[in-house]
Amino acid sequence: MPGPTDHGRVLVVDDEPQLLRALRINLRARGFQVATEATGAEALKAAARSAFDVIVLDLGLPDLDGLEVLAGLRGWTAVPVIVLSARTDSSDKVAALDAGADDYVTKPFGMEEFVARLRAAIRRGAASASPEPAIVKAGDVTIDLAGKRVTRAGEPVRLTPTEWGILDLLARNPGRLVGQRELLTSVWGPAYVGQSNYLRVYLASLRRKLEEDPSDPRHLLTEPGMGYRFEPS
Template identity: 65%
Template structure:
């Protein structure tokens, strides 16, 4: 049974989530504020944290920072904020994914299951070979094949793909990608990402205009889907 820590100041939503998740086999711990959440995380060691950003005592970013000080537990941000900047800040601070209120329960459950799978995979180290449809990415040998045929990538294309593949299923923000691929002095040159992701799609996707694997989250970042 997977353990989830639900952090939200809305009593009705906490109760509804606890009932729905428990009915689907989850072990649920609920917290109404940031301080309680940090204490609960330390005592229960959840497999995933579902965190609202608008808490009465601590900012959600402070809770993320508090968790990231000692654990790599997957964190899914639950937010009603309309500004994508808040969500991007949370992802840059260490959150793994986000769900916007109002949400469908089946979508939330899928995100929770995916986060737990990624967390479990991370404990055993990143896989050397990742397969996604016709693609085979060998991270150890730094090679890519499509339908068994080798795909030639430039060093920058490879680095960008490597970052996305090693975090498959997770949204990686534009800032995070720029700093990892081009260096810490970069963070706003989003045109670089548009150009290189377009090049990767032309080389890797069956239909570059309708990508299945290199997904854009407008205004936020990119996600590699298996």
């Protein structure tokens, strides 16, 4: 956890020397520790060698596509990743979020907003590193993560193993967008990453069982084209 004069350890991965220099100067002036790399391969080595609180990752690297680097990171670490890219197409943003990015910033960007996003990512990372809650509440629904039990207004709710798998992943990440790819891979396996219709069917079933008004859900929210978000009470 960063201390009062150490706002966090940041790894910036970009092949633009001027941008690296500008971020290094600006972030160090604001109390961050900063390391920089210009290639995907070196970034993966640096991330494995040292502990960072957040990684800033450009998609257009000279050796590896940024999404490949992101996939490499997500194979073993949950460190927050902010994608920094000149790509403004929504499909690029969706692909990055589905691959496990925590945020997406397009170039050019304002430094103050970028630093605010950086701090927010570090806070989320520190919170997710804390011990997970054993009990999660959403309105009159209580989710016992350890006991794998769900009650609504004190009455047991019967979930299928697949429904539980989806709810478990969402409830362990309250407030965070969980991408379609992450959900499909976690619950069904890598071969099902294109089957977003599975998610629609099972989320509809979960809402019928857990939401007061399934047509206007308050807790199991859809982010169109990107994924789902669990909002506790």
